Amino acid sequence: MKTDSSHTPTDNHAIVIGAGLGGLSAAMRLGAKGYRVTVLDRLDRTGGRGSSITQDGHRFDLGPTIVTVPQVFEKLWADCGRDFGADVDLRPLDPFYEIRWPDGTKFEACSDDERMFAEVEKISPRDLKGYKRFLKDSHARYIVGFEGMVAKPMHRLWETIKVLPKFAQLRADRSIYGHAKARVKDEKLRMALSFHPLFIGGDPAHVTSMYALVAHLEKEYGVHYAMGGVQAIADAMAKVVRAQGGMIRHTAVVDEILIENGAATGVRMDDGSMIKASLVVSNADAGHTYNHLLRNHKKRRWTTQKLKKSRWSMGLYVWYFGTKGTAKNWPDLGHHTIVNGPRFTGLLHDIFMKGKLSDDMSLYIHRPSVTDPTAAPQGDDTFYVLSPVPHLGWNNSVDWGVEEPIYREKVAKVLEQHMPGFRDSVSTELVFTPETFRDRYLSPHGSGFSLEPRILQSAWFRPHNVSEEAKGLFLVGAGTHPGAGLPGVVSSAEVLAKLVPDMHVNAKEPRMAAE
DSSP: OOOSOOOOOSSSEEEEEOOBHHHHHHHHHHHHTTOEEEEEOSSSSTBGGGOEEEETTEEEEOSOOOEEOTHHHHHHHHHTTOOHHHHOOEEEOSSSEEEEOTTSOEEEEOSOHHHHHHHHHHHOGGGHHHHHHHHHHHHHHIIIIIITTTTSOOOSHHHHHTTHHHHHHTTTTSBHHHHHHHHOOOHHHHHHHHOGGGGGTOOTTTSBGGGGHHHHHHHHHOEEEETTOHHHHHHHHHHHHHHTTOEEESSOOEEEEEEETTEEEEEEETTSOEEEOSEEEEOSOHHHIIIIITTTSOOSSSOHHHHHHSOBOOEEEEEEEEESSOTTSOTTOOSEEEEOOSOSHHHHIIIIIIOOOOSSOOEEEEOGGGTOGGGSSTTOEEEEEEEEEOOTTSTTOOOHHHHHHHHHHHHHHHHHTTSTTGGGGEEEEEEEOHHHHHHHHOOGGGOSSSBOOOGGGSGGGSOOSBOSSSBTEEEOSTTSSSOSSHHHHHHHHHHHHHHSOOOOSOOOOOOOOOO
């Protein structure tokens, strides 16, 4: 098999740093190519940001909750000789989600054209024609941006240069919000057509209009939920890795990637022990990989100074809570609800451009218990409420130790408008702030999604899947190409598979791998 890597491993041992969805995908693909894989993760269970915590009978899915483009998982499983559908119970959602505004307006998204046309006309009849144009725009961007680039290596500048004429034709220089503004006049519809980059850490007012492709992804492939949460997908991936003979070590903290004579030779753990391998894949945040794991190696490209000048995705305030005896309460509150504040672009400007924690907010409410009875005790509910907030890298950064209880009350006041009396039913709760993301996931500035996916931080401009710093060193996950989100991090491992040669060295007897 022809690969894009000039590095030929001298043995078949590969190390994957991090058991997030990107790392597990990488381990599966390396296992399928004949490598003996060791996955090292600092958490106590698989999944990384897609893991979960069970507390008082409530399973809190900590990170991604929406599964789009299930085909990336199906292909991953198929390439490993397995059937995704046999391992994971994926349920299509209808509607996908509901968007709400302060004046009581609601918009339900689904895959049916006629229903979507009716939703648009309900808000602004004059914008139906513009909405239909937006759908055509979305399909054109999908062909170029998703089919043409997502699972393709982009570490050679030419691969990006040759798509620039098409990008220019599609007005990739215009923001996704700007593109929605050019198509529809109603401000609510502009929000509904442009908010999606927030799910991967991007400011809709500044990231490229290529993200209009998400509308086509939703329409074509639907929005799904994995029974058992994304944790169930991670656990299924771990089973594949172990069945291939791979090993997954938890509470194992990698402190440094070892480089000798220009090649990765393994890792040093935080206890000083070393593990040797001729292939190292980092699923740690790209910023942490270059700033910390390679701190004793002089960088060619992603230097400390370059990382300081980079733009990072926003932070996240996430309130997880369980409520007792509320399964039949709030019948109009479904699985996914997006609650808008009084401002859209103004709030985005505060978060992404000023680093200001505003009094107003927009919220994403996840209520998995309406679909999945395993998420909560019988008759109870499990909730996950997310508010985008500034990351910790601003000069006026928030001290969340002081601010958290104050902000929680502000969130509660907004929630009371949609879930009257919910506070009286809360039986257990847990809060993540940007400080949690910094400490738990080693995310620079506590950002929720690594580097912000602006056009000059995408494709060739993003940290490459094959590192310039050492032969045999590769990156997967949200901080590298193609970017954050479940399809992105899983596709980063597909790119990896195109860069790494098959291993024909006779493997040792498969090890019984332990969690």
